[in-house]
Amino acid sequence: MAGGCRAPSSAPTVSLPELRSLLASGRARLFDVRSREEAAAGTIPGALNIPVSELESALQMEPAAFQALYSAEKPKLEDEHLIFFCQMGKRGLQATQLARSLGYTGARNYAGAYREWLEKES
Numbered sequence: 001m002a003g004g005c006r007a008p009s010s011a012p013t014v015s016l017p018e019l020r021s022l023l024a025s026g027r028a029r030l031f032d033v034r035s036r037e038e039a040a041a042g043t044i045p046g047a048l049n050i051p052v053s054e055l056e057s058a059l060q061m062e063p064a065a066f067q068a069l070y071s072a073e074k075p076k077l078e079d080e081h082l083i084f085f086c087q088m089g090k091r092g093l094q095a096t097q098l099a100r101s102l103g104y105t106g107a108r109n110y111a112g113a114y115r116e117w118l119e120k121e122s
Helices: 016-025 036-040 052-059 063-070 090-101 113-121
Strands: 029-032 082-085 107-109
Touching: 016 113, 052 063, 052 090, 082 090, 082 113, 090 107
Parallel strands: 029 082, 082 107
Antiparallel strands: none
16 A cells, blocks of 8 residues: 555645644644554654554554553544654545544544655654
8 A cells, every 4th residue: 555646635634834833732643554664764753653454443442452552542532633644645544534434533634744754854
């Protein structure tokens, strides 16, 4: 599922300036849905890596099981800023659509993805 072109925006998105603001204010939860190997090579600071292939089961776990597996608090359905990203945008879009289908109404895709972050933040 490695990305090609930037994903179409058929889910709510967040721009890089908005992401910077949300991260600076501590109001966003950031999820890197790339593979563990991709995330280990570098990610956006503060992101929790949950590969897209695991996301559905992760978001349906009991909070204690999620905490034990990911060493982080499970997101709540009512959380306002749940930001998903990948390398190019496609998996982030899939993750956002999946999270929204499970009731996470604050789920949004950082469509610029890690690729844009590296270009602009390095």
